[in-house]
Amino acid sequence: MKAAVVxxxxxxxxxxxxxxxxxxxxxxxxxxxxxxxxLPAGTDLVVLPGGFxxxxxxxxxxMASLSPVxxxxxxxxxxxxYVIGICNGFQILAETGLVPGVLMRxxxxxxxxxxxxxxxETTNSAYTGGYQPGQVIRVPxxxxxxxxxxxxxxxxxxxxEDRVAFRYCTEAGEITPEASPNGAIRNIAGVLxxxxxxxxxxxxxxxxxxxxxxxxxxxILFDSLAxxxx
Amino acid sequence: MTKITPQIVAEHGLAPDEYEHxxxxxxxxxxxxxxxxxxxxxxxxxxxxSSRIHLKKLPTKGPQVICGPGENxxxxxxxxxxxxxxxxxxxxxxxxxxxxxxxxxxxGGILRDVFxxxxxxxxxxxxxxxxxxxxxxxxxxxxxVVAGIGGYGNCMGIPNVGGECTFHSAxxxxxxxxxxxxxxxxxxxxxYSAAAGIGNPVVYVGSKTGxxxxxxxTMASAEFDExxxxxxPTVQVGDPFVEKLLLEACLELxxxxxxxxxxxxxxxxxxxxxxxxxxxxxxGLELILDNVPQRETHMTAYEMMLSESQERMLMILKxxxxxAARAIFEKWGLDFAVIGxxxxxxxxxxxxxGEVVGDIPVAPLTDDAPLYDxxxxxxxxxxxxxxxxxxxxxxxGATLIKMLGTPDLCSKRWIVEQYDHLVGGDTxxxxxxxxxxxxxxxxxxxxxxxxxxxxxxxCFADPVEGGKQAVVETxxxxxxxxxxxxxxTDCMNFGNPQRPNIMGQFVGAVExxxxxxxxxDYPVVSGNVSLYNETMGTGVQPTPxxxxxxxxxxxTRSASIRxxxxxxxxxxxxxxxxxxxxxxxxxxxxxxxxxxxxxVDLAAEKRNGDFVRGLIRHGEVVTCHDVSDxxxxxxxxxxxxxxxxxxxxxTPETPVPLHAFWFGEDQGRxxxxxxxxxxxxxxxxxxxxxxxxxVIGTTxxxxxxxxxxxxxxxxxxxxxxxxxxPRYMAN
Numbered sequence: 001m002k003a004a005v006v007x008x009x010x011x012x013x014x015x016x017x018x019x020x021x022x023x024x025x026x027x028x029x030x031x032x033x034x035x036x037x038x039l040p041a042g043t044d045l046v047v048l049p050g051g052f053x054x055x056x057x058x059x060x061x062x063m064a065s066l067s068p069v070x071x072x073x074x075x076x077x078x079x080x081x082y083v084i085g086i087c088n089g090f091q092i093l094a095e096t097g098l099v100p101g102v103l104m105r106x107x108x109x110x111x112x113x114x115x116x117x118x119x120x121e122t123t124n125s126a127y128t129g130g131y132q133p134g135q136v137i138r139v140p141x142x143x144x145x146x147x148x149x150x151x152x153x154x155x156x157x158x159x160x161e162d163r164v165a166f167r168y169c170t171e172a173g174e175i176t177p178e179a180s181p182n183g184a185i186r187n188i189a190g191v192l193x194x195x196x197x198x199x200x201x202x203x204x205x206x207x208x209x210x211x212x213x214x215x216x217x218x219x220i221l222f223d224s225l226a227x228x229x230x
Numbered sequence: 231m232t233k234i235t236p237q238i239v240a241e242h243g244l245a246p247d248e249y250e251h252x253x254x255x256x257x258x259x260x261x262x263x264x265x266x267x268x269x270x271x272x273x274x275x276x277x278x279x280s281s282r283i284h285l286k287k288l289p290t291k292g293p294q295v296i297c298g299p300g301e302n303x304x305x306x307x308x309x310x311x312x313x314x315x316x317x318x319x320x321x322x323x324x325x326x327x328x329x330x331x332x333x334x335x336x337x338g339g340i341l342r343d344v345f346x347x348x349x350x351x352x353x354x355x356x357x358x359x360x361x362x363x364x365x366x367x368x369x370x371x372x373x374x375v376v377a378g379i380g381g382y383g384n385c386m387g388i389p390n391v392g393g394e395c396t397f398h399s400a401x402x403x404x405x406x407x408x409x410x411x412x413x414x415x416x417x418x419x420x421x422y423s424a425a426a427g428i429g430n431p432v433v434y435v436g437s438k439t440g441x442x443x444x445x446x447x448t449m450a451s452a453e454f455d456e457x458x459x460x461x462x463p464t465v466q467v468g469d470p471f472v473e474k475l476l477l478e479a480c481l482e483l484x485x486x487x488x489x490x491x492x493x494x495x496x497x498x499x500x501x502x503x504x505x506x507x508x509x510x511x512x513x514g515l516e517l518i519l520d521n522v523p524q525r526e527t528h529m530t531a532y533e534m535m536l537s538e539s540q541e542r543m544l545m546i547l548k549x550x551x552x553x554a555a556r557a558i559f560e561k562w563g564l565d566f567a568v569i570g571x572x573x574x575x576x577x578x579x580x581x582x583x584g585e586v587v588g589d590i591p592v593a594p595l596t597d598d599a600p601l602y603d604x605x606x607x608x609x610x611x612x613x614x615x616x617x618x619x620x621x622x623x624x625x626x627g628a629t630l631i632k633m634l635g636t637p638d639l640c641s642k643r644w645i646v647e648q649y650d651h652l653v654g655g656d657t658x659x660x661x662x663x664x665x666x667x668x669x670x671x672x673x674x675x676x677x678x679x680x681x682x683x684x685x686x687x688x689c690f691a692d693p694v695e696g697g698k699q700a701v702v703e704t705x706x707x708x709x710x711x712x713x714x715x716x717x718x719t720d721c722m723n724f725g726n727p728q729r730p731n732i733m734g735q736f737v738g739a740v741e742x743x744x745x746x747x748x749x750x751d752y753p754v755v756s757g758n759v760s761l762y763n764e765t766m767g768t769g770v771q772p773t774p775x776x777x778x779x780x781x782x783x784x785x786t787r788s789a790s791i792r793x794x795x796x797x798x799x800x801x802x803x804x805x806x807x808x809x810x811x812x813x814x815x816x817x818x819x820x821x822x823x824x825x826x827x828x829x830v831d832l833a834a835e836k837r838n839g840d841f842v843r844g845l846i847r848h849g850e851v852v853t854c855h856d857v858s859d860x861x862x863x864x865x866x867x868x869x870x871x872x873x874x875x876x877x878x879x880x881t882p883e884t885p886v887p888l889h890a891f892w893f894g895e896d897q898g899r900x901x902x903x904x905x906x907x908x909x910x911x912x913x914x915x916x917x918x919x920x921x922x923x924x925v926i927g928t929t930x931x932x933x934x935x936x937x938x939x940x941x942x943x944x945x946x947x948x949x950x951x952x953x954x955x956p957r958y959m960a961n
Contacts, residue, residue, distance in 0.1 A: 009563060010471050012387020016655040050653075052385040055471025111380050113650045142384070142650040207652045212786055214660075 001229040003029035003045040006073065008064050013050035013206065017086065020206035021047070024222035034067045044229045045082040046073050048089030050142070050204060060103060060145045061091030070096060082126060082229065083198045087143050090190070090200035099193050099200040100158065101150035106143070107183025113142040115214070116181050116203060118166040118189050119173055125192055127199045128165055130224035136173045137217035139208040141181050146202040148184035148191075158191055165190035165199055232262045242269035248600055255594040263532045263580065263588045268595065270498035270536060271505055274761050277599040280727035281759040284740045288754045289747045294716050295755055296417065302343040302494060303411075304755025305420055306717045308781050312670060313417045314678060315349035318357075318410035318721040318777040320760035325407035328465040329374025333407050334382040335468040338540055340411045341386060342494035345477050346543065348421040348484050349413025352654065353668050354383045355392040356409045357682045357775045359723075361402030363637050363958055368397070371405050373959065379409070380648040385470035386477070389657050390649035391666035393682055394775075397637040400686075403765030408721045410777040412680055414670055421484060423493040425511035425546045425572050430490055432504070432515055432570040433552065435559050436476050436542035439500070440525035442466050443538025453726055453764045472541040472564070479562040480543065488551035495542040501535045503544040505578060509596040514575035519582040523565040531580055531587040546572060606733035612691050615811035615825035617890035626892055627942035629819060630863050630934065633893075635950030636818045637958075639860050641871075644955040663791040663872065664707035664856055667782060677785030679713030681778050685859065686771035688827035691812045693735045693772050697742025698830040702897060704778030705750055706856035709839040710900060712788045712846035713780025715750065720757040720776055725769020727761045735772040736761075742830075743774060749832035750839075752778070789846045789902075791855040793873030796930035798853070799909045800877060802862065804838050804899030805922045808890025814860045815893035827895075834898045841921045842900050850908065857899035863892040863936070865901055866927075867947055870934055876944050879927035879936045892936065903929055 003021050005014045014031065021029050029047070030040045039046065053064035064070070070092070077083045077098055085093035093099045106112055115138050120131040131137065150158070158164055166189040168180040175187045182202070190201030205218030232238070239249045242265055252260060252268050260268065270276055278285065290298035296313055297305035303317035321336025337354060344351050356379055361368045372395075383390045388411070425432075443466035483489060491511065493503040500522070508515045519534050529537075547555055552568055559566040573579070578595070580588035623629035633639055646661050658677055659667035665681035683703035689696030701718065708715045720743060725732040747753055763770040782788055810816050811825025845851040853873075857865045863879075870876055884891055904912055909925065916923035935941040 009475055010385070012385075012474070012653055016653070019655060051387060052471060052474070055385065055469070057471070110377070111384055111648045111650070113384075113652060114647050140652050142652060144384075204652070207655050209655075212658055213652075213655060 001025045001027065001044050001226050002042050003047060004032045004039050004043045005029050005047045005049055006032050006034060006069055008034040008053035008067060010053045010055055011049050011051035013204065017047050017049050017206040020209045020222050023209055024219065025226040032069060034069050037068050037072060039072050039076055043076065043081065045225060046076055048085035048092050050087035050089060053088055053092065061088060061095040064092045065095035074098065077198050080195060080197055084127065085200045086204060086206065087202055090202055091145065093198065093200040098198050099191050100154050101148055101191065103145050104147040104149055105145050106147050111144040112181045113140065114181065115140050117169050117171050117179065118203060119169040119175065121164045121167055122162045124162060125165065125196050125199065126225055126228035127221055128224060129228060130220045136169060138215055139203045139205050139218045141203045143202055146182040146184065148188045150185065155186060163192040164188055165192050166201060234259055234265055242266065243273060244269055248272060251598065255591065255598065261588065263535055264590055266532050266536050267501050267588065267590060270501055271595055272599050276498055276502055278759055279600040280602050280604050280761060281736065282601055283603050284737055287740055288744050290753050290755065292751060292753045295753055298755050299757060301422060302346045304717060304719060305347065306755060306779065307417065308676060310673060311417050312673060313415050313420060314412060314779055315344050315347050315415055316410065316412040316719055316777065316779055317343050317756035318408055318719045318775060319758040320721050320723055321407050321409065322404060322723060322760050322763055324465040325375055326405050329371050330378035331465055331467050333375040333378030335466045335540055336407055336409045337379055337382040338468045338470065338473050339496045340409045341388065341473065342496065344411040344413040345480055346421065346492055346494045347415065348419050349415035350481060351388045351411050351413040352656065352671065353412045353680055354388050354390040354409060355680060355682045355777060356390065357394040357684065359401045359406035359686065359773060360397050361405065362399040363397050365402045369959060375407055376645050376648050382468055382470040384650040386474050387653045389651045389653050391651050391657060391668060392661050392680055395642050395645055398686065398771060400771045403768065404763040404770050406723045406763065406770065406773055408775045410682055410719060412678065412779060419484065421489060421492050423491050423507050423510055425491050425507040425513050425515065427490055427546065428572055428574045430546050430549055430572045431552055431568045432517065432572065433545045433547050433555065434522060434542065434567045434569045435545065436564055437469065437472050437539055438523040438525040438565055439534055439537050440539045441529065441533055441537060444533060444536045453762050466538045466540050468540050475562040475564055476541050476543065479559050479564055482558050483555055488547050488555050490546040490548055492543060492545045495544060497538065499536065499538045505592060505595060507544065507546065508578060508592045514573035514577045514579065514592060515570055516573050516579045517570035519580055521567050521569040523567050531582045604727050604733045605730045606737050607730045608734050609693050609738055612824060612826045615816060617808045617810055617887045620810050620816060620820050622887060622889045623819065626863065626888065626936050626940035630867055630942045631946055631950050633814065633818060633860055633864055634867055634947055635954045637954060639814060639864060640954035641952045642955065643952060644959060658785050659711055659788055659790050664710040665713060665780065667711050667785060667788050669785050675784045677782040677788065679708040679711045679780035679782060681707040682775055683707060684773055684775045686773045687812050687817065687823065689739060689772040689774065691825065691827045693738030694742040695827050695829055697739035697774055698746040699827065699897060700774055700776040701743055701746035701752065702830055702835045703858055704776050705752060705835060705839060706900065708778055708780030709843045710789060710854045710856045712843060713782050714843065715752050715778055715780040717753050717755045718747065718776050718778045720754055720774055722757065722759045723763055723770060723773040723775065724761050725764040732769055739772055739774045746832060750836055787847055787849055789852050789854040791869050791872050792853065793869050793875040793903060793929045794853050796875055797906065798903040798929045799906055799925055800927040800929060801902045801904065801912065802899060802924045802926045803842055803902065803921060805896060806886060806891055806894065807896050808886035808894040809896045810890050810894055813893065813895045828897050830897050837919065838898050838900065838921055841916065841919045842902065845912065851902045851904060853903040855901045857901060858895065861893040861895050867934060869901065870944060871948055871951055874944065875929050876931035876933045877927050877929050878931060879934065881937055882924050882926060
């Protein structure tokens with residue numbers, strides 16, 4: 001797997017995700033600067049990492065979605081290339097329209113950093129193929145704007161097309177409002193695009209890939225990718 | 231030119247005799263810009279004029295120390311070519327006036343202190359002291375300060391892994407917001423601030439200079455009065471995004487060898503950075519102020535020299551390296567300007583619009599700064615509180631539930647969750663226990679144990695014992711994770727030093743800290759003094775916050791407070807006399823705030839600490855907790871809540887009354903749990919080491935019970951423990 005991690009001014013989890021990719025695939029991903037107009041030749045997977053691109057000024061992800069590198073990322077996705085946006089990366093994907101919906105301010109109006117439980121809603125993707133259907137996993141969130149929203153029609157379509165990748169749930173797997181850290185509609189934590197090659201998600205699987213930091217549930221996502229893109 | 235009147239001198243916070251000294255140094259009347267420079271350099275905040283004479287007593291040396299106090303931060307050797315660089319600072323006055331920006335820029339400032347020296351920051355910790363929960367401003371201050379700390383650190387992507395948060399009416403008019411940063415550098419890539427090389431360019435990087443924060447250092451060196459909120463314009467405004475860019479750009483430049491010296495522009499901005507660099511290097515600097523990147527038009531020399539705009543750095547580069555350096559900063563979208571050069575005059579010379587607007591000899595400006603041996607009186611000793619004179623708890627279980635729901639003992643989850651404590655992926659032991667453990671980047675096995683501690687009610691009752699206790703609590707918290715305590719940073723928060731009783735508190739605390747550091751081979755490598763934490767003549771409780779760092783050679787061999795299994799034996803290390811003086815039980819249950827605080831036996835601390843650390847390092851113990859605020863039963867409850875496992879406890883044979891045994895705050899104690907078949911061996915080892923050890927119970931069940939008679943359910947404990955702060959903040 002040849003991965004490229006995009007670095008925007010203000011990205012801050014690019015190293016975390018690069019290490020998670022390396023643990024899964026035994027290769028170091030390339031870092032790509034936001035001002036670059038091309039991805040490294042042969043890139044299989046593009047990662048838009050967490051952080052505060054351009055300070056999250058204006059609106060989270062809004063300025064990054066217009067940065068030079070994003071044209072290349074859009075072309076990559078259009079060609080069927082894989083793109084995962086995590087946290088700020090999800091916000092950027094939503095701003096570019098690569099995945100539907102928007103990320104609003106958390107219902108609590110506060111930043112939230114804690115472990116959450118997620119229900120794996122589909123295993124039909126390169127990202128989630130390694131999980132069991134309906135598996136409950138534990139990974140952290142760390143964001144102030146993760147309150148996913150889309151109109152009813154879009155949501156029904158997402159669900160009808162099996163494109164909700166993860167939902168916030170209780171430890172026992174129940175989808176309840178209390179289980180959501182941010183008020184996301186229908187507890188949605190991650191969604192796929194129509195061709196299933198682009199995933200946007202708020203939680204941080206990259207921070208849960210070693211037992212010593214608290215668990216390995218996140219590693220399965222990167223292992224799935226490494227296997228699918230081998 | 232403005233005529234310098236006694237009124238202008240007074241407005242600049244200079245005493246008449248201090249101004250006389252300015253005249254002697256200058257040999258003439260200073261202009262307003264020069265007066266402003268003297269004013270900030272000789273402020274309490276920058277000159278430490280009331281505290282220097284006493285700070286000299288602190289031990290600052292040791293084989294592990296690479297750089298002690300005096301630079302931007304302290305540097306400690308952690309082996310294999312790596313160093314930990316750390317410091318704690320206060321941002322008390324600004325945070326009271328404007329909580330969000332005050333707290334945010336406090337974090338920004340301490341981060342710069344650390345990365346200025348070449349370290350990538352890996353952790354932030356922040357001890358906070360607020361006024362009484364009933365005070366009308368408290369909730370607003372908590373909300374703003376926590377959001378400000380989170381807003382800055384989260385954006386920077388530095389995990390916030392610890393701190394404290396307590397409440398007391400003594401802080402009603404003066405909250406304390408302290409922030410500590412720890413970074414990692416390579417020992418051959420540490421950057422210092424002494425300017426050198428006549429003719430070398432002086433370079434300004436980072437944000438533009440605006441009119442914000444002018445006279446912040448002077449403001450932080452005075453008491454508050456009823457008009458203190460009018461000082462809001464002296465508070466700086468932070469931009470963590472720019473600081474993140476500045477961090478990356480500086481580290482990129484530091485990877486090469488272009489930098490001769492570097493200093494962040496913190497308090498007193500361009501003035502203190504340029505003066506300190508010149509002073510340390512024994513050189514002069516000539517600055518062309520027209521070249522300073524400016525945010526506003528028509529800024530005067532006075533404003534530029536005194537602005538405390540954030541996210542700025544001053545550097546001396548090797549000649550000819552300007553273009554390569556400029557390319558890095560421009561790549562990150564930051565201002566880069568050559569604003570002067572190093573000279574051999576020994577003077578700070580300022581030019582603006584073609585004229586010399588300031589010319590001050592640097593050596594006397596720094597070396598002849600006022601130094602006061604302020605009169606002080608020792609704090610009167612308080613009587614020992616006898617357990618028999620304190621009402622007993624009829625039901626230990628009900629009392630425990632009540633104590634866990636008090637502002638000081640309750641869970642601080644509401645705060646911790648607003649801070650990104652996981653970014654970086656190196657947080658091994660998360661906040662909420664004793665020390666946090668963060669893995670050292672660029673090393674396969676090392677980790678750092680990090681904590682901040684202070685018990686102000688002890689310091690108020692007896693500054694000497696309280697000072698010792700603050701140090702030993704960090705020592706215990708680090709030890710309880712398996713770390714070897716290496717060094718501390720101290721952030722001394724006190725009232726008005728011109729009052730002899732306050733000065734006595736300061737002197738006492740320094741004495742206590744010093745004694746503890748010497749006994750534990752645990753030197754002070756950096757620190758900060760914040761005085762005048764006082765409003766309308768009422769000072770804060772003396773609060774010498776101590777930030778400690780410890781080393782784990784193998785982070786996989788660490789312990790945490792969480793009960794991890796049922797049917798394990800609970801062991802108590804250390805002696806229990808049932809000390810209730812100045813305890814939480816005495817204050818929050820019995821309603822008394824008197825009595826001598828628990829005495830600290832430094833030899834016992836070292837002996838018990840070495841014993842516990844040894845067990846953890848050999849993998850014999852993975853569950854450990856130091857016993858501090860609230861005593862034994864509170865510590866057990868914290869372990870039980872973290873693990874979701876209860877405990878069955880039996881009071882050992884003791885003459886100590888039950889409430890004093892379980893809620894007394896005797897020092898030097900740890901709780902550990904071990905499988906039953908390991909107990910005998912550990913008891914034997916303790917005996918051999920001369921360490922007091924008692925079996926006090928077994929883990930398991932869904933409640934904590936004592937002697938079968940007193941009981942508190944885990945669910946009830948959790949409801950109170952987790953409930954107080956969210957409830958308080960929601961109303």
